Amino acid sequence: MHKRIAEIQSYLQHNDHSLAVRRILDASLDTADLSLLKEAIAFSRLYRQYKDAGLPPAFIESANSLLNRIDQVAERFTERTAPLVTASQISKTYSSGNFSLQPISLQVNTGDVLGIVGENGNGKTTLLRCMAAQLALTSGELQFAQLENPDHYEIKHHLAFIPQRIPRWFGLLKDNLHFSAAISGVKGEENEVMVDFMLERLDLTPYAHLTWNQISSGYRTRFEIARILLQKPKLLILDEPLANLDINAQQSILTDLRFMAKSVHNPMGILLSSQQLHEVEKIADTVLLIKKGSCLFRTGEQEKTATAFVIELETTVKRDQLLNVLAAEGEVQFNGGFYTVSSATLPAQEMLAKLVTAGIPISYFRDITHSTKRFI
Numbered sequence: 001m002h003k004r005i006a007e008i009q010s011y012l013q014h015n016d017h018s019l020a021v022r023r024i025l026d027a028s029l030d031t032a033d034l035s036l037l038k039e040a041i042a043f044s045r046l047y048r049q050y051k052d053a054g055l056p057p058a059f060i061e062s063a064n065s066l067l068n069r070i071d072q073v074a075e076r077f078t079e080r081t082a083p084l085v086t087a088s089q090i091s092k093t094y095s096s097g098n099f100s101l102q103p104i105s106l107q108v109n110t111g112d113v114l115g116i117v118g119e120n121g122n123g124k125t126t127l128l129r130c131m132a133a134q135l136a137l138t139s140g141e142l143q144f145a146q147l148e149n150p151d152h153y154e155i156k157h158h159l160a161f162i163p164q165r166i167p168r169w170f171g172l173l174k175d176n177l178h179f180s181a182a183i184s185g186v187k188g189e190e191n192e193v194m195v196d197f198m199l200e201r202l203d204l205t206p207y208a209h210l211t212w213n214q215i216s217s218g219y220r221t222r223f224e225i226a227r228i229l230l231q232k233p234k235l236l237i238l239d240e241p242l243a244n245l246d247i248n249a250q251q252s253i254l255t256d257l258r259f260m261a262k263s264v265h266n267p268m269g270i271l272l273s274s275q276q277l278h279e280v281e282k283i284a285d286t287v288l289l290i291k292k293g294s295c296l297f298r299t300g301e302q303e304k305t306a307t308a309f310v311i312e313l314e315t316t317v318k319r320d321q322l323l324n325v326l327a328a329e330g331e332v333q334f335n336g337g338f339y340t341v342s343s344a345t346l347p348a349q350e351m352l353a354k355l356v357t358a359g360i361p362i363s364y365f366r367d368i369t370h371s372t373k374r375f376i
């Protein structure tokens, strides 16, 4: 059995139903078999219908039967990776104002998710717009490895940019998706099935017959992702896709984007910006922290590896008590909400053991030794 199918079966066994249904949709799409895709869509609808009232016993049976059939075309599940865009020392200075994006180099490959994090006004959007060839560079060079003639037209078909503010559309959500697929050459039955697929995959089915005015900003973001994915871009750039989403939706959209990047049907490179450091670090292959227009830290960068172990801690005890437990092996800072503890000798596991042994109540503990959070 293919690894990916076994993984989905394990989600089902452990009642991670929502994740299993989303992954079944992805796996069926990768078979390129419309009848399996239609079955997966029907299965997802069944899940939505019964998820609150309790799933019928036939649910797991039909999931396993569908998975077995998908497994028979498992040879299609090969991940491909190829360079998409390479930025060499690109920089941008606006003609007005005093902001400059300092020279930065990065590469996005098929299947990669690259996160750009940083606080407001530090240059994330500027960097994304440079990567999307929307801004004239002050210096440096962009290379689109798969484009022979990277003019405006070719670039527009190669990459999709989802801005922070989703532009208004007219008419019904579903009709816009049909149109978007049609202009990318998806016609007839395939158009119907692909739109139904995107509606299910992005949780949009209940909103299919609504207009722009009738749906919330979070669902507008989902709509825009669905619309763009129907056009099968090679490189997807998203500016703050999490900004309008609730906490659960943030995590599921990020996980979904990661799965989509590695899809066989349309493998993509994904570049996204966000202020949600932890969430992005969980799913991105590489995260760059931008501060005042410069790349301050990139995950995995050896030369900037932490010289101390650092953790974040939320507890009701006072700083003195923590310092007592650490017995000169750590420093403690407080930001009003939680403590940041650094130690040259105690890795996170040992620090946690010490705190637990001393009976310190802990409501939050996170190892940020290798996180961009250390630099904020």
Ligand SMILES: Nc1ncnc2c1ncn2[C@@H]1O[C@H](COP(=O)(O)OP(=O)(O)OP(=O)(O)O)[C@@H](O)[C@H]1O
Pocket: 094, 095, 096, 097, 098, 099, 118, 119, 120, 121, 122, 123, 124, 125, 126, 127
């Ligand atoms: N067209 C422009 N002309 C002049 N300055 C600009 C222009 N666009 C952005 N800036 C300035 O560049 C700086 C960086 O803005 P940018 O939007 O790239 O940051 P950001 O990190 O994406 O911020 P946010 O998280 O708030 O979206 C800001 O000081 C902004 O005012």
